[in-house]
Amino acid sequence: MPELSILLAVAAGGTAKRLTKVLEGEGYRADVLALGSELPAALGARKYDLVLLSDDLPDASPTELALHVIGHSADLPVVVLAQTPSVRDAVAAMKLGAAHYMGAADPNAEFLDAVQSTLKDKLEFLEEEARRKERQLASLVDLRSVDVIDTIMERHGFRDSRLVAILQDIQREIRYLPQDALRHVSERLGVPLPRVYSVATFYQAFSLTPRGRHIIKVCMGTACHVRGAPRVLEELVRKLGIGPGETTYDMEYTLMTVNCLGCCALGPVVVVDAEYHSVKPWKVGEVLGLEDRSQVAGASEAPARAEGKALA
Amino acid sequence: MRRVSDIADLEKAREEILRGRDPDAPMVAVCCGTGCVACGGVKVVDAFREELESRGLSSKVTLLATGCHGFCERGPLVVVRPAGILYQQTKPSDVAEIIETSIEGDGIVERLLYVDLSTGERIQREEDVPFYRHQKRLVLDRNGIIDPTSIDDYVATGGYASLAKALGSMTPDGVVGEVKKSGLRGRGGAGFPTGLKWELCRKSPGETRYLICNADEGDPGAYMDRSILEGNPHSVLEGMLIGGYALGAREGFIYVREEYPLAVSHFSKALTAAEEAGLLGEDILGTDFSFSVTISRGAGAFVCGEETALMASIEGREGRPRPRPPYPAESGLWGCPTNINNVETWANVPRIVEKGGKWYASLGTDQSKGTKIFSLVGKVVNTGLIEVPMGMSLRDIVFKIGGGVPGGKAFKAVQSGGPSGGCIPESLIDLPVDFEALAEAGAIMGSGGLIVMDEDTCMVDVARYFVNFLQEESCGKCTPCREGIKRMGEILTDIVEARGKAGDIERLEQLAYVIREASLCGLGKTAPNPVLTTIRYFRDEYESHVLHKRCPAKVCKAMIVYRVVADRCTGCQRCVKACPVDAISGPRSQPHNVDLEKCIKCGACYEVCKFDAIAGDAIYIE
Ligand SMILES: Cc1cc2nc3c(=O)[nH]c(=O)nc-3n(C[C@H](O)[C@H](O)[C@H](O)COP(=O)(O)O)c2cc1C
Ligand code: SF4
Ligand code: SF4
Ligand code: FES
Ligand code: FES
Numbered sequence: 022m023p024e025l026s027i028l029l030a031v032a033a034g035g036t037a038k039r040l041t042k043v044l045e046g047e048g049y050r051a052d053v054l055a056l057g058s059e060l061p062a063a064l065g066a067r068k069y070d071l072v073l074l075s076d077d078l079p080d081a082s083p084t085e086l087a088l089h090v091i092g093h094s095a096d097l098p099v100v101v102l103a104q105t106p107s108v109r110d111a112v113a114a115m116k117l118g119a120a121h122y123m124g125a126a127d128p129n130a131e132f133l134d135a136v137q138s139t140l141k142d143k144l145e146f147l148e149e150e151a152r153r154k155e156r157q158l159a160s161l162v163d164l165r166s167v168d169v170i171d172t173i174m175e176r177h178g179f180r181d182s183r184l185v186a187i188l189q190d191i192q193r194e195i196r197y198l199p200q201d202a203l204r205h206v207s208e209r210l211g212v213p214l215p216r217v218y219s220v221a222t223f224y225q226a227f228s229l230t231p232r233g234r235h236i237i238k239v240c241m242g243t244a245c246h247v248r249g250a251p252r253v254l255e256e257l258v259r260k261l262g263i264g265p266g267e268t269t270y271d272m273e274y275t276l277m278t279v280n281c282l283g284c285c286a287l288g289p290v291v292v293v294d295a296e297y298h299s300v301k302p303w304k305v306g307e308v309l310g311l312e313d314r315s316q317v318a319g320a321s322e323a324p325a326r327a328e329g330k331a332l333a
Numbered sequence: 334m335r336r337v338s339d340i341a342d343l344e345k346a347r348e349e350i351l352r353g354r355d356p357d358a359p360m361v362a363v364c365c366g367t368g369c370v371a372c373g374g375v376k377v378v379d380a381f382r383e384e385l386e387s388r389g390l391s392s393k394v395t396l397l398a399t400g401c402h403g404f405c406e407r408g409p410l411v412v413v414r415p416a417g418i419l420y421q422q423t424k425p426s427d428v429a430e431i432i433e434t435s436i437e438g439d440g441i442v443e444r445l446l447y448v449d450l451s452t453g454e455r456i457q458r459e460e461d462v463p464f465y466r467h468q469k470r471l472v473l474d475r476n477g478i479i480d481p482t483s484i485d486d487y488v489a490t491g492g493y494a495s496l497a498k499a500l501g502s503m504t505p506d507g508v509v510g511e512v513k514k515s516g517l518r519g520r521g522g523a524g525f526p527t528g529l530k531w532e533l534c535r536k537s538p539g540e541t542r543y544l545i546c547n548a549d550e551g552d553p554g555a556y557m558d559r560s561i562l563e564g565n566p567h568s569v570l571e572g573m574l575i576g577g578y579a580l581g582a583r584e585g586f587i588y589v590r591e592e593y594p595l596a597v598s599h600f601s602k603a604l605t606a607a608e609e610a611g612l613l614g615e616d617i618l619g620t621d622f623s624f625s626v627t628i629s630r631g632a633g634a635f636v637c638g639e640e641t642a643l644m645a646s647i648e649g650r651e652g653r654p655r656p657r658p659p660y661p662a663e664s665g666l667w668g669c670p671t672n673i674n675n676v677e678t679w680a681n682v683p684r685i686v687e688k689g690g691k692w693y694a695s696l697g698t699d700q701s702k703g704t705k706i707f708s709l710v711g712k713v714v715n716t717g718l719i720e721v722p723m724g725m726s727l728r729d730i731v732f733k734i735g736g737g738v739p740g741g742k743a744f745k746a747v748q749s750g751g752p753s754g755g756c757i758p759e760s761l762i763d764l765p766v767d768f769e770a771l772a773e774a775g776a777i778m779g780s781g782g783l784i785v786m787d788e789d790t791c792m793v794d795v796a797r798y799f800v801n802f803l804q805e806e807s808c809g810k811c812t813p814c815r816e817g818i819k820r821m822g823e824i825l826t827d828i829v830e831a832r833g834k835a836g837d838i839e840r841l842e843q844l845a846y847v848i849r850e851a852s853l854c855g856l857g858k859t860a861p862n863p864v865l866t867t868i869r870y871f872r873d874e875y876e877s878h879v880l881h882k883r884c885p886a887k888v889c890k891a892m893i894v895y896r897v898v899a900d901r902c903t904g905c906q907r908c909v910k911a912c913p914v915d916a917i918s919g920p921r922s923q924p925h926n927v928d929l930e931k932c933i934k935c936g937a938c939y940e941v942c943k944f945d946a947i948a949g950d951a952i953y954i955e
Contacts, residue, residue: 243711252935
């Protein structure tokens with residue numbers, strides 16, 4: 022479990038010190054902000070898991086700040102801390118989407134409880150979301166795969182010499198090679214499962230895990246290498262927060278490297294799905310229309326998607 | 334094209350096609366090779382189609398979407414014929430003007446012409462552009478002239494006449510003899526004499542024989558095979574058909590790399606068209622020769638370009654090489670005699686049959702005949718695909734055709750032969766490019782990738798690049814290759830990350846020797862080449878990294894820091910915008926500052942600064 026970070030927007034003083042101590046005692050990272058105007062910069066500099074907003078800041082109300090937090094990331098939970106709690110304020114905070122509303126003077130244990138249950142809810146929500154996506158994918162596979170796979174094998178005359186081609190066609194249909202598909206192929210072709218696996222793992226083109234909706238291929242061919250491809254890749258890794266061969270958590274992007282796409286004149290080349298781009302390292306985000314998905318999430322103005330060029 | 338019933342009928346069919354065409358009719362050829370498509374070629378074709386239609390010119394002007402013309406640097410390319418005017422870097426918005434000026438009128442759109450950088454002169458005709466002027470195109474000659482998906486275009490320009498000649502007036506032995514006489518050597522890397530290979534296969538006992546066309550094109554930075562298949566697929570098929578007749582094979586395979594969907598598409602269209610025309614399948618051209626071709630797609634493994642691994646892959650297994658002998662000629666696909674040649678090798682065959690082996694042998698050098706296609710890429714002004722007679726000097730290739738290094742940088746080296754090849758330094762720039770001369774210099778011809786490097790290229794980094802590539806691609810079957818390359822990679826990584834130790838260079842040389850001597854297949858045997866040639870010619874660069882922790886080319890991150898040179902910085906803020914981590918700050922019009930804590934050394938500021946005010950200093954560690 023990585024360290025969870027909490028941002029406290031609380032006027033400096035006793036409360037701030039007390040709450041920081043409580044949180045740090047539980048192993049959280051706690052950063053304190055004494056001015057509402059510092060919030061945007063703080064949110065940009067680090068990925069927080071929870072934001073606490075108090076109503077005693079000199080320059081901003083919790084409502085304004087909560088709106089900003091939610092605008093920054095809909096997944097980031099907010100807890101509002103009131104010096105003088107009132108039902109009306111509580112309702113207003115909840116309407117804005119705050120996860121909790123509590124008094125600043127509430128006992129430490131209650132405070133901790135609120136923080137922990139909010140974090141737990143968030144985690145469960147994210148996990149459930151991931152499971153739902155996986156289920157969606159799996160059922161997609163179930164419904165169609167047996168038919169699809171049989172049709173493909175038929176097209177290749179159920180010949181084991183066409184194993185590589187069969188796996189390629191399956192992958193094209195379902196975007197990866199699910200375990201069940203491999204087992205099914207092994208049974209129908211009468212090829213031992215280990216051999217199917219050895220073929221499926223030998224070739225780079227095959228993937229045994231689901232791939233994202235968009236495939237980003239970075240050319241690492243020699244011509245692109247001498248023109249700066251490694252820096253383009255580094256930038257993509259930084260922006261997407263994943264390494265080559267990996268898929269983003271939300272199944273949007275899979276990042277891959279390839280060796281020469283045959284348009285070296287454009288190098289360094291990046292292909293997004295079927296669109297070719299000639300990319301300077303510092304133009305990666307702009308050209309690909311990617312918002313920055315790493316920690317340095319200063320990209321509030323969404324860059325326009327550059328006009329793509331589809332390969333016929 | 335209609336079905337052709339016999340050999341004499343092919344000529345008739347050709348005449349019919351030509352009769353339906355007006356040789357003087359205006360024609361627009363738009364390059365739709367991968368490079369040009371990537372910068373919008375298809376949109377230019379669409380714009381032409383619409384514009385011609387709206388002007389009622391569709392039936393009078395032929396619009397062609399062709400394969401790669403070679404000059405990819407300047408794409409999308411448009412050539413207006415018969416005048417042969419070359420327009421470069423065209424956009425859909427240029428189309429109306431081109432039609433108005435050069436098709437409806439007989440003028441020229443000056444602003445779209447190629448400008449010769451050395452003279453400042455605008456050049457009108459394609460063949461006068463220096464990039465094309467010094468080439469000799471035997472294999473690429475039809476790229477840019479025909480629609481690769483039209484068998485009519487191929488036949489109209491004399492296609493399949495060589496097949497007809499072979500079937501009609503030559504014995505199989507006669508064909509093999511002609512190929513031997515031509516001196517053609519394999520274009521896939523090793524340069525084995527093709528005629529001899531054919532003869533060995535032909536003489537091998539066995540009922541069934543197979544042919545393979547190797548279109549795996551693994552060299553990262555080479556794309557000639559792709560361009561042939563995309564631009565003129567029938568020439569490869571015709572070569573294979575002639576080979577099938579000569580060797581007594583009835584079945585052929587073509588193994589195409591995964592990343593080449595357009596090549597697969599064009600080649601399969603060619604197969605269908607040839608079959609419908611009676612040029613493929615049973616009783617070809619009314620003779621008793623029958624031949625079929627199956628397409629196999631690669632699945633992303635460099636080692637599958639090696640012939641025995643490739644055959645394993647076609648058979649549906651993981652592509653690991655096996656020891657030779659037996660050679661494929663004796664025991665190949667499913668244990669039958671098999672002849673495997675590279676795409677470009679096959680594409681040369683129709684020419685040899687057409688004009689004779691003696692004619693072919695008159696081109697090139699003593700040991701290396703004919704022409705060779707190279708992909709001239711990297712730090713060179715005119716990136717593209719070129720075809721030149723064997724023996725042309727590297728200097729002519731890089732400077733006359735390639736136009737030298739861009740941005741006023743100094744030329745440093747050419748890498749030839751991909752991961753199995755080596756780097757040739759400036760001192761050997763007058764080397765004639767043929768199999769022997771390149772081998773002597775420690776490089777190889779390989780498949781024809783020529784990667785130009787300039788002063789900003791670090792040779793140790795290049796060596797590490799290839800070693801990393803090979804480490805990933807080694808199939809892992811034999812220890813020297815699997816482990817040895819890995820060790821080399823570790824040493825090189827240490828060197829570029831400023832952890833090099835005295836003796837590292839010698840250790841690399843020892844490892845290289847073992848890997849070369851003890852590996853099973855070509856991948857391992859040639860893996861040390863990039864390291865050995867860079868040590869041989871750029872030892873000082875290695876020493877600088879190892880002993881002084883300096884990277885003269887300022888590539889190796891661990892050895893550089895970026896800083897602003899205050900008296901040059903104008904405070905223009907270009908670098909501020911470029912920096913992905915906001916590490917540069919400073920008020921406008923005042924010298925800026927780099928925050929070394931934040932800087933990730935991406936080099937963006939260095940590259941965008943117009944005033945040379947960012948310095949990548951080589952720093953000393955320790
Ligand atoms: C590791 C390795 C990779 C190879 N890759 C290719 C390739 O991509 N294309 C190719 O034509 N030959 C490749 N070859 C050479 C083939 O093994 C074979 O020699 C060649 O296809 C024969 O055709 P040729 O005589 O026409 O050159 C490779 C060899 C090795 C050892
Ligand atoms: S030399 Fe390398 S690639 Fe070739 S068989 Fe051995 S381990 Fe495999
Ligand atoms: S090298 Fe990159 S990260 Fe460092 S200051 Fe320059 S632009 Fe910013
Ligand atoms: S090396 Fe990247 S496209 Fe050729
Ligand atoms: S792709 Fe158009 S010239 Fe090469």
